[in-house]
Amino acid sequence: xxxxxxxxxxxxxxxxxxxxxxxxxxxxxxxxxxxxxxxxxxxxxxxxxxxxxxxxxxxxxxxxxxxxxxxxxxxxxxxxxxxxxxxxxxxxxxxxxxxxxxxxxxxxxxxxxxxxxxxxxxxxxxxxxxxxxxxxxxxxxxxxxxxxxxxxxxxxxxxxxxxxxxxxxxxxxxxxxxxxxxxxxxxxxxxxxxxxxxxxxxxxxxxxxxxxxxxxxxxxxxxxxx
Ligand code: AMP
Numbered sequence: 001x002x003x004x005x006x007x008x009x010x011x012x013x014x015x016x017x018x019x020x021x022x023x024x025x026x027x028x029x030x031x032x033x034x035x036x037x038x039x040x041x042x043x044x045x046x047x048x049x050x051x052x053x054x055x056x057x058x059x060x061x062x063x064x065x066x067x068x069x070x071x072x073x074x075x076x077x078x079x080x081x082x083x084x085x086x087x088x089x090x091x092x093x094x095x096x097x098x099x100x101x102x103x104x105x106x107x108x109x110x111x112x113x114x115x116x117x118x119x120x121x122x123x124x125x126x127x128x129x130x131x132x133x134x135x136x137x138x139x140x141x142x143x144x145x146x147x148x149x150x151x152x153x154x155x156x157x158x159x160x161x162x163x164x165x166x167x168x169x170x171x172x173x174x175x176x177x178x179x180x181x182x183x184x185x186x187x188x189x190x191x192x193x194x195x196x197x198x199x200x201x202x203x204x205x206x207x208x209x210x211x212x213x214x215x216x217x218x219x220x221x222x223x224x225x226x
Contacts, residue, residue: 010225010226011035011037011090011221011224011225011226012090012117012118012119012223012224012225012226013090013091013092013093013115013117013118013119014031014037014090014091014092014093014118014119014120014121014220014224015092015093015096015097015106015118015119015120015121015198015203016028016092016093016094016095016121016123017120017121017122017123017191017194017195017198018122018123018125018209019125019127019130019184019187019191020130020134020180020183020184020187021130021131021133021134021137021175021180022123022125022130022133022209023123023125023133023209023213023216024041024094024095024123025041025043025094025139025146026146026148026154026213027123027213027216027217027220028041028092028094029145029146030213030214030217031092031217031220031221032092034217035090035221036089036090037089037090037091037092038086038089038090038091038092039091039092039094040079040082040083040086040091040092040093040094040096041094041095042070042075042078042079042093042094042095042096042098043064043094043095044144045075045078045079045082046060046064046070046074046075046078047144049078050064056074060074064174065173065174065179066174066179066182067174067178067179067180067181067182067183067186068182068186069098069099069186072099072101072102072105075096075098075102076102076105079093079096079106079109080109083109083113090117090224093106097194098186098187098190098194099190099194100190100193100194100197103193103194103197103198104197117226118203119203119205119223119224120198120203120204120205121205121206121207121220121223122195122204122205122206122207123207123209123216124206124207124208124209125208125209125210126210127184129210131180132150133148133150133151134175134180135150135175136148136149136150136151137171137172137175138156138169138170138171139169139170139172140162140164140165140167140168140169140170141167141168141169141170142162142165142166142167142168143162143164143165143167145162145163145164145165147162147169153212153213154213156169205223207219207220207223
């Protein structure tokens with residue numbers, strides 16, 4: 001069961017691989033709250049850059065609002081900066097790597113940081129389930145917490161408002177149907193090579209992601225315990 005905060009030094013770092021809408025953000029939030037993980041979500045890092053309205057942010061916005069992937073070099077730089085700020089805590093990489101190139105560079109980064117406690121978890125879920133989840137997904141426009149209006153577990157207490165900070169819950173612009181099709185297509189084109197990469201390193205675990213969040217988290221923690 002959850003609620004047990006275990007020692008941090010016996011947990012592996014997690015690479016979470018899943019199609020859009022599979023629940024990576026929600027599951028990561030649980031791992032942060034209950035197990036002390038640090039959440040490194042490239043989607044959030046990119047949206048943060050957009051929110052700053054810098055020249056780079058505007059460039060990224062043009063790409064990701066259409067459902068396409070941000071350039072590898074930009075994403076890698078953001079991840080590296082974030083990893084440098086983490087000290088002695090296990091982390092979850094959510095949404096990274098999304099290309100084989102990113103997986104290869106990540107491996108070099110791990111070598112550089114002397115990190116070898118890694119598990120890559122693939123959340124296996126069918127397309128109909130994720131489309132339904134995405135239809136109900138809302139995120140807080142302030143703290144980015146993820147909700148789902150169709151799920152008893154993930155509904156906000158007060159409709160339209162974030163439980164954490166009172167921010168307004170909004171639909172993500174890239175969650176519209178046409179953009180979702182593009183995001184799925186890109187995911188399908190890349191996922192096999194990424195899974196093969198971690199399979200060949202014997203670091204891949206496949207977990208069905210159609211049960212409850214607590215069940216999925218329990219299974220992930222089983223894999224992550226050293
Ligand atoms: P997410 O919040 O993980 O669904 O990511 C939202 C969007 O950010 C994706 O559809 C991509 O456009 C972009 N993005 C997130 N992570 C990456 C990545 N590792 N590489 C390239 N683009 C990314």
